[in-house]
Structures are given as C-alpha cells and as structure tokens.
Amino acid sequence: MSISDRVIAIIAEQAVLEPSDVTPESTLEDLGIDSLGLVESIFAIEEEFDISVPFNANEPSASDFDISNVAKIIAGIEKLVSEKV
Template sequence: MADSIKDKVIRIIAEQAVVEPSDVTMDQTLEDLGIDSLGLVESIFAIEEEFDIQVPFNANDPTDSEFDISSVAAIVRAVEGLVADQKA
C-alpha cells in the first residue's frame, strides 16, 4: 500500500532532522527536532516536490505564513489540505 500523506511528510521531516521516522511524533515542533530555518525551507521544497503542490510559505517571516508550521501535526494537516484543494 502506498504511504499516506502523513507518512510521507514525517519521512521528509525525519530526513531533515537526521532521525528515524519512528522517532518523529505528531506533537513535536521542528525546533524540538533540531530543524533550523534552512532545514525548514529545505523541508518545504521537499514537500512541494513530493506532492506537486505550491506551499504558501513566507521563508522571511514563517509566523506570517498561511502554512502552519507549529507542529508536525499542523504541517501534515496543511499538506493534506493543499493536496485536497489540488484534486478539487
């Protein structure tokens, strides 16, 4: 069976954090995982490529973005929403 959106997002985040996907929990923040601003941008690019979506993300001011990066769960929800919008 194909990986779910959640599994793919966690794999991308785990790669950036240099940890196993099983070590990533939904309530963690990117900061918890040791992902800095450059890692965040690389994660966003990887997510866009993996799902063929455009993430509305302002790298200069992540807090002023439509893309919620407050936790792994928030990122998964945001990606699921963008993928659903793309299919609509």
C-alpha cells in the same frame, strides 16, 4: 504510504532521525530543524506532492501555513493536496 507518513519521512530525513522518532506533537525546534532546514523540507514536500506551499521564510508566522508542529504541517499539506485539481 499516507500523506502523513510521507511528510514524516521527509521531516525525519531532514532531521537525520528515524520516522518513528517524529511524533505529531514534535516541533521543528524539538527535531533540530533550523530555518534553512525548514526551507529545504518545504522544497522536498513541494516536490513530493507537486504542490505549492504558501510559506514565506521572511515572516513564517504571517504565512498562511501553520508550522508550529508536525501535526499542523501534515494537516496543511493534506488540505493543499485535497485542493489540488
């Protein structure tokens, strides 16, 4: 599975949706994922890819990680995975 598919699978599971219902344009709000759900998704992503996501739940907008939609999240993960040595 591609990184994109793996991230979508994690987000879909959190949202209790089918992966096909999660589009690149979907926002977490669209998918019904609240702040706790977001933190849990990031944990699952970190576990899946063995990376550390620079996300601060106190101030998500100030984090160096864009969560504004699924495509942005996937792009961020792809970057982190590519930087992994």
